[in-house]
Amino acid sequence: MDHDLVRRAQTGDPDAFEALALRSHARLQGVAVGILRDPHLAEDAVQQALLDIWRDIRGLRDPARFEGWSYRLLIRICYAETKRRPTWTSESVVSEAYEPVAADEYNAIAHRNQLERAFARMSVDHRAVVVLHRLQGMPLEQVADVLGVPVGTVKSRLSRALQVLRAAIEADGRRQPVQPVRQEVV
16 A cells, blocks of 8 residues: 555545545545445445544554555444344345356355355355455454454464354255256257
C-alpha cells in the first residue's frame, strides 16, 4: 500500500481516499464474501467499512498498518452482520449458476457446491481465519493482528475449521449424488 496516499487521505484529501478505496475494494470484497457467503451482504459490509475508514483514518497512527487496520474494520462489520441476519437465509453464492450446464461440467459444480455447503457450516470465527490465511495468503501472525487474538488462537481456529470442512465434505460425500436429468428437445 502506498503510505503517502494514506497520509494524504489522513489530511482529508478526497482524491487520495478515493484512490485508496479503489485499490482496497477488491481485497475487502473478497474477504467479506468469504466470511459472509453472500455477495450482496458483502458489498454492504465493504461500503460500511469504507465509510468507517474515511471517518476514522485520521486516528490511524502508522500508515504502514493501513491494510491490517482496514481488514480489522471490515471483519468487525462482518461479525456484526452475521449476528443480525437470520440463520435460515440461503447461501446465495451457491445459487449463482441458474443457467443449464453441460453434463461434464456437472461434477465441477457439484464439488463447488459441496465445498460451499461445508464452508457454510463453519462459524464466522473459523471462516475469517480460513479466508485471511488460506484465501488471502496472510501469515498467521498478521491474521492474529487483524483479528486481535493471539497467534495460538488463530492456529487452533484454523485447525478446527479444517476439521469441520473435512467432516462436512465426508458427510456430504456419503449422500447419494443427484445426477442431472437430461431432457430431449423434440
